Amino acid sequence: MKYLNLYLPLVGFAVFTGATFHLAKYTVDYFSPASAAAWRFGIAAIVMGIVLIFKEGMKKVDLQKNSIPYLLLGIIGIFGFNTLFFVGLKYTSPVNGALIMGLNPLLTSLFARVILKESITKRQMAGIILAFIGVLFVLTQGSFDTIRNLSFSIGDIIIMGGNICWALYGVLGRRFIKGATSLASTTYSMIFGAVCLMIFSLFTPNPVPLTDIPFQAWGSIIFMAIFTSVLGYLWWNKGIKTIGANKTSLFFNLVPVVAMIISFAAGSPVAFSQIIGAVFVIFGVLIASGMIAVPKEGIITSK
Secondary structure, X not given: OHHXXXXXXXXXXXXXXXXXXXXXXXXXOOOOHHHHHHHHHHHHHXXXXXXXXXXXXXXXXXXXXXXXXXXXHHHHHHHHHHHHHHHHHOOOOHHHHHHHHOOHHHHHHHXXXXXXXXXXXXXXXXXXXXXXXXXXXXXXXXXXXXXXXXXXXXXXXXXXXXXXXXXXXXXXXXXXXXXXXXXXXXXHHHHHHHHHHHHHHOOOOOOOOHHHOOHHHHHHHHHXXXXXXXXXXXXXXXXXXXXXXXXXXXXXXXXXXXXXXXHHHOOOOOOHHHHHHHHXXXXXXXXXXXXXXXXXXXXXXXX
8 A cells, every 4th residue: 555655646647648648749730849838838837726726725935935946947847848858859769769768767866866865775776777678678679770770869969958857857846945745846836837838839830720720639738738747747746755756767767668558559569579678667667666675785875
């Protein structure tokens, strides 16, 4: 029950985020990436604001005390991550982008070590490495030719910037926000980030007029706003606050596994090597999160 309450929401985050890759691919036929993100987080910010008002109330003292951290997190975790990720995908392949994002647990652990002084256990490092190997198998279908022929471009650098933004989002929130709940932190940072995205979207017109966008595309935006942005960000921030950035970040590696499962359900074939990769990812997450017992471990520290 302890693990269910702690980790099930993070699995939900991975499920919704994995679904978002497919939904986003559909919506960019009708929205520009900036416009899609602006609508998604604009709707999410409104929903979060309403929930906060009725559940906790907007506390002026909290906003005054944490206004700068909220603004910083909004710029980094909402505006920065989404903008850099979508722009980067215009100049590189989805495989490169997903592999780079697969480094997020390692980046998060390093930032947590430097900024939060959190120790990295051998078990966590083993889980990170195992999960990344699994991600590699899932995305390349076990083809060494795919790995050998990977080339890196300006798009990869941009996506790495987005990856750094996402890693910093969780670590800096835990470092600088004082006396605020996960709901309040998520709401205020999302409001600031949504405003930035709305301003940016004014300079990137949609491929088609808003009046010609079908209901299905709007439905995809609403799904991403409610489930991926509202619930996903809430669960992610709560996970970081409860179990730390190191363990929480591991669940990001479940995202490509979920995306693979959804593709299979939609009729796309799945290679045996991808199934093996998914098993690696799952075991990596289970080991690093502590749900699977391992022999006595040490701690990786820095002086």
